[in-house]
Amino acid sequence: MPRFVLEYLEGGAGDEATLSRERAAFADWRFMPHQLVDVADRTLEAPILGKIAPIPAVVAPTGLNGLFRRRGDILLAQAAAKAGIPFTQSTMSNERMEDVAVVPGLRHWWQLYIFGPDEIWQELLRRAETCGVEALALTTNAQIFGNREWDARTRISRSMPSPATLFDAARHPRWAAMTLSRGMPVFRNVIDFVPKERRSFFDSAFWIREQMPQSLSWRDVAKIRQRWRGPFLLKGLLNLEDVRRALDSGVDGVILGSHGGRQADWAISALDLLPQAREIVGDRFAPMMSGGIRRGTDLLKALALGADAVLAGRAPLYGLCAAGAGGAACALELLREEALDEMGQLGAVSRADLTPELLVSAHQGFRPASK
Ligand SMILES: Cc1cc2nc3c(=O)[nH]c(=O)nc-3n(C[C@H](O)[C@H](O)[C@H](O)COP(=O)(O)O)c2cc1C
Structure with missing residues (x-):
């Protein structure tokens, strides 16, 4: 893939300190495996918003999937349907939500960005x-676009690469053939709201921002509620006070992350917040993380620290880039297989066995997570 596409996929904001914390946070936790447990029969089945799924994972909303593969949103939705987990479609996706909705067997979630007058989100919700x-996930942490320096390097002006x-x-003809055969991707769900003279690829993104x-x-949040x-989630919280406030706002869950x-730099990661967030919400609603x-x-650590479900963004995207719907499905299947294998290693047979008691914090001198 061209470098600017890979940067869009992998990049973060500013010094990318938040980005690197997201991976480092997992390395802070180590397992204390149980032996001599009958682990012949293992399952990761768990409810996501009340409906059982083979693994408590969700495909995260990512905008501009059409830059990775033509019809990227549909291919990801097909992979999620095959895995039996929800696919969250971004407001900045490139396929019409009506075309994604007809993917057989799909649990279709919609991620909402608020822009322009209220009529825009009202119209999007009517269509949804x-x-x-x-389910609907309102993204709360992207009203100011993150400082993504790699993004600025790709253009000489707002509308000119x-x-x-x-x-x-031009040096990546295979990528170009697989992605651009219909021209540059279009933000199909919202392009009609953009003034005609600003509908070019880069300019429409700027206008929406x-x-x-x-x-x-x-x-x-109250108006949208x-x-x-249907189920309504707040996406992008990273502060315990906000988690407390969400409890009284009538939403059905939060997605920490x-x-x-790609937004605030030098922030903590969702995993850092998870144990305390779980303590605050108890069983009143579902804390998820991304x-x-x-x-x-990684999935097992997040579940053990209190997540009801995790959202995966780049993992299925790597699969999509490599091999379309089959590649994304393979990435999701790898997550499931690896998690089930590791559960066997840990002496865990079901979701109920994944508790803080299994983990110690390497960061805090190997203190158990449970105390
Ligand atoms: C390429 C890309 C595009 C994204 N676009 C959106 C978006 O349109 N809306 C949104 O709420 N989050 C968006 N996100 C954030 C993801 O939903 C998710 O929170 C994040 O990717 C999780 O981290 P991970 O990629 O390490 O799994 C995007 C992330 C990436 C990598």
Whole structure:
């Protein structure tokens, strides 16, 4: 893939300190395996928003999947359906939500960005309802676009890619054939809201960013809660006070996370917050997390520290880039297989066995997570 595409996939904001914390946080925890447990029969089945799934994982919303593969959103949705887990479609996706909704067997979630007048999100929710979208996730941490320096390097102006970017694309004909055969990706779900003269690829993204109100607040959460009848999640929280506040806001869950390290720099990771967040919410609703999930062991650590489910962004995207829907499905299957194998190593047979008691913090002199 061209460098600018890989940067878009892997990059973070600023010094990428938040991004690197997302992986480092997992390395802070070590397992204390149990032996002499009958682990012949293991399962990771668990409910996600009340419905059983083979693993408590969700494909995270990622915008611009069309830059990785033509029809990327549909291919990811197909992979998620095959794995029996939800696919979250981004407001900045490139396929119409109506076209994703018809993927057989799909649990279709919608990620909402707020921009422009209220009529825009109201219209998106109306369409989501008609499509049978199961759950709505409002992204709360991206009203101000993160300082992604690699992003600025790809262009010479707002609407013009740099000669180096064009050269880079030309040097990757296989990628170009697989992604650009319909032209540059279009933000199909929202492009009609963009003024006609600003609908080019780069410019439409800028226009949408400019319309994102920096005043987004709990008042908007209340308005959306009133309007959306299905499960409603807040995505992108990283502060315990906000988790407490979410409990009283009428939402059905929170997705802790830092947008894959692409927004606030030098932030903690969702995993750092998870044990205390779980303590606060108890069983009142589902704390989920996103950030840094690459292997089955990561999934197990997040579950043991209190997550009801994890959202994986880049992991299925790597699969998508490598081999389309089959590649994304393979990435999700690897997560499941690795997790089930490791559960056997740990003496755990089901979700119920994945508790803080299994973990010690290497960071805090190997103190058990349970105390
Ligand atoms: C390429 C890319 C695009 C993303 N686009 C969105 C988006 O449109 N909306 C959103 O809420 N989060 C977006 N995110 C954040 C993801 O939903 C998720 O929180 C993050 O990727 C989790 O970290 P991981 O990639 O390490 O799994 C994006 C992340 C990546 C890597």
